[in-house]
Amino acid sequence: xxxxxxxxxxxxxxxxxxxxxxxxxxxxxxxxxxxxxxxxxxxxxxxxxxxxxxxxxxxxxxxxxxxxxxxxxxxxxxxxxxxxxxxxxxxxxxxxxxxxxxxxxxxxxxxxxxxxxxxxxxxxxxxxxxxxxxxxxxxxxxxxxxxxxxxxxxxxxxxxxxxxxxxxxxxxxxxxxxxxxxxxxxxxxxxxxxxxxxxxxxxxxxxxxxxxxxxxxxxxxxxxxxxxxxxxxxxxxxxx
Amino acid sequence: xxxxxxxxxxxxxxxxxxxxxxxxxxxxxxxxxxxxxxxxxxxxxxxxxxxxxxxxxxxxxxxxxxxxxxxxxxxxxxxxxxxxxxxxxxxxxxxxxxxxxxxxxxxxxxxxxxxxxxxxxxxxxxxxxxxxxxxxxxxxxxxxxxxxxxxxxxxxxxxxxxxxxxxxxxxxxxxxxxxxxxxxxxxxxxxxxxxxxxx
Numbered sequence: 089x090x091x092x093x094x095x096x097x098x099x100x101x102x103x104x105x106x107x108x109x110x111x112x113x114x115x116x117x118x119x120x121x122x123x124x125x126x127x128x129x130x131x132x133x134x135x136x137x138x139x140x141x142x143x144x145x146x147x148x149x150x151x152x153x154x155x156x157x158x159x160x161x162x163x164x165x166x167x168x169x170x171x172x173x174x175x176x177x178x179x180x181x182x183x184x185x186x187x188x189x190x191x192x193x194x195x196x197x198x199x200x201x202x203x204x205x206x207x208x209x210x211x212x213x214x215x216x217x218x219x220x221x222x223x224x225x226x227x228x229x230x231x232x233x234x235x236x237x238x239x240x241x242x243x244x245x246x247x248x249x250x251x252x253x254x255x256x257x258x259x260x261x262x263x264x265x266x267x268x269x270x271x272x273x274x275x276x277x278x279x280x281x282x283x284x285x286x287x288x289x290x291x292x293x294x295x296x297x298x299x300x301x302x303x304x305x306x307x308x309x310x311x312x313x314x315x316x317x318x319x320x321x322x323x324x325x326x327x328x
Numbered sequence: 329x330x331x332x333x334x335x336x337x338x339x340x341x342x343x344x345x346x347x348x349x350x351x352x353x354x355x356x357x358x359x360x361x362x363x364x365x366x367x368x369x370x371x372x373x374x375x376x377x378x379x380x381x382x383x384x385x386x387x388x389x390x391x392x393x394x395x396x397x398x399x400x401x402x403x404x405x406x407x408x409x410x411x412x413x414x415x416x417x418x419x420x421x422x423x424x425x426x427x428x429x430x431x432x433x434x435x436x437x438x439x440x441x442x443x444x445x446x447x448x449x450x451x452x453x454x455x456x457x458x459x460x461x462x463x464x465x466x467x468x469x470x471x472x473x474x475x476x477x478x479x480x481x482x483x484x485x486x487x488x489x490x491x492x493x494x495x496x497x498x499x500x501x502x503x504x505x506x507x508x509x510x511x512x513x514x515x516x517x518x519x520x521x522x523x524x525x526x527x
Contacts, residue, residue: 092526097331130409130523132350133333140330141338142350142409167339167352175335183330188524190510191362298359302472305364315364316443322360 093185095132096120098156100180106241109162110209111173112148114155117184122151125216126193126293126321129156129186133168143168146213146295146321147187150220156184159241161209192293192321196220200291201284204230205304207274207296210323211241214295218253228253229290231282233274233300236262256282274300276307286312295321346403348518351411358410359472362506366442366471366492373476375460376495379431387425389476392460395420400459402482404489405518417480419461422453433498437505438479438490445505446490447514448481450498457483460493485516485523 098115105111127147134140149157160172176182194202194217202221204214211232221228234240236259246255258278263271269278284290292313294304301322309315347353376386387395398421404412436453439445452458462469462477469475474491481488487507497503508514513522521527 093524095330132330133336133338134330135336135338136332139338139341140350141352144408171333171336180334181331182333188511191506298472302359302365309364315366318364320361320363322358 093188095183095185097181098184100176100178100182101155102178103176106159106243107239109173110159110241112157112159113172113176114157115182115184116154117156118154120152120154120156121187122153123147123156123187124193124195125150125220126213127187127189127216128213129158129184130188131158131168131172132183132185133171134183141167144188147216148212148219149216150222159209159212159215192295192319194220194291194293196222196224196226198291199226201288202226202228203284203290203292204228205233205274205279205283205292205294205296205308206230207233207300207304208235208239208323209241210294210296210300210321212295213321214293215242215245217293218250221253224252226252229283230255231258231274231278232256233258233260233296235260237264254282258282274304274307276311279304279307279311286314289314289317292318293321294318296323298322346413347411348405349521350523351405351409351518354410354412357412357415357473358406358408360406360408360486361472361491362444363442366440368441368476368492370476375425375477375493377425377429378495378497379429380433380498380500381431383430385425385429392420392462392477395424398459400461400480400482402480404482404486407485407487407512407516407523411518416465417459417461418463419459419477419480421456422458422460423456425460426454429498431498433500435499435502437497437499437503438488439494439497440490441492441494444490444492446488447503447505447508448484448488449502449515452481452484453496457481483517485513485518487512488516 098117102114145158148159162173163169206214370389458481461480479490
């Protein structure tokens with residue numbers, strides 16, 4: 089007997105502003121069954137006239153009882169994201185169901201090294217993996233491509249030295265003076281310098297806008313990574 | 329009806345009978361896939377149908393192009409909630425490809441270059457409901473959208489329309505595919521909102 093993913097009522101507990109246009113929402117979800125890092129939830133909003141609409145958002149936190157964190161980037165003309173980033177207040181309730189997705193997930197007991205390649209808000213499910221790593225022996229390398237330093241999510245947490253997790257910031261438009269790399273799009277040289285060599289057979293997770301994911305996955309296969317080891321998740325321009 | 333979201337009104341809208349429950353309309357064409365985009369040279373492309381009885385029917389790119397072509401215009405519904413109306417395609421109906429195939433199979437497993445699979449009841453591929461398409465909007469189908477050729481089964485969620493299609497395996501028993509073994513619904517009817525297992 090397959091159990092249906094039922095809609096649950098989630099109450100906003102607190103928020104953290106990540107950038108001027110993105111914030112993390114911390115929800116209390118009674119009975120939340122837990123999740124694997126990389127999974128997402130469907131969010132449903134309902135207007136007083138009965139109209140409702142749904143969107144999917146990646147889960148940002150490590151699995152935790154009753155607690156769920158989503159980081160939402162405002163999409164300019166979006167119908168749902170501006171509501172979540174600007175209107176929703178602590179105490180407000182929304183509906184969600186999940187966790188969804190059994191492919192773009194990292195299972196904390198898996199052993200090969202892990203390569204995370206994120207573009208923009210594609211960092212969100214990758215951060216759930218970093219946070220779930222805990223004291224695991226699996227070495228992580230994270231390549232985080234972002235437009236400029238002002239777009240950085242999870243700054244305080246990523247700046248703390250995490251043993252076993254190496255983070256490289258790849259700025260595409262404006263790089264801070266100490267970046268050690270000129271601003272520009274992700275290149276094969278970045279994957280060679282900051283990633284794992286294909287011979288180590290890492291589990292690779294790529295998440296970001298479609299163009300970024302297409303480019304990164306092509307570069308990785310071009311370097312000799314096994315396509316079957318590369319898992320991708322794409323945020324279309326209509327994720328709003 | 330669910331709980332009301334405080335101060336949420338949504339976009340101005342009119343009820344649209346063409347939009348399945350939980351879907352919203354887009355005008356661009358988002359890309360979704362689970363791994364890198366495979367690149368398939370046309371001189372090595374082939375499409376085949378294997379029957380449960382062990383017969384294999386095979387078409388090269390030239391043979392496939394020489395078959396009668398249709399130009400369906402259909403609405404697409406992706407499980408990630410977007411729908412796109414009135415998309416124009418060119419390709420070969422599965423009715424044409426199945427014409428000389430004799431089989432008592434009831435299920436099909438579509439498999440792709442790159443290793444993707446998805447399962448469907450065979451009857452959902454017949455009677456004008458499915459095509460192998462190689463053009464979108466008058467242009468050859470881009471690799472990110474499944475080129476050189478993809479399955480198109482518009483009455484089911486779009487993950488059933490396997491990109492980079494390589495063949496169909498006809499089976500006596502249902503054999504769940506890639507997303508169907510990763511928590512998604514086995515059949516995927518957008519009008520019954522069959523997104524996930526148990527829906």
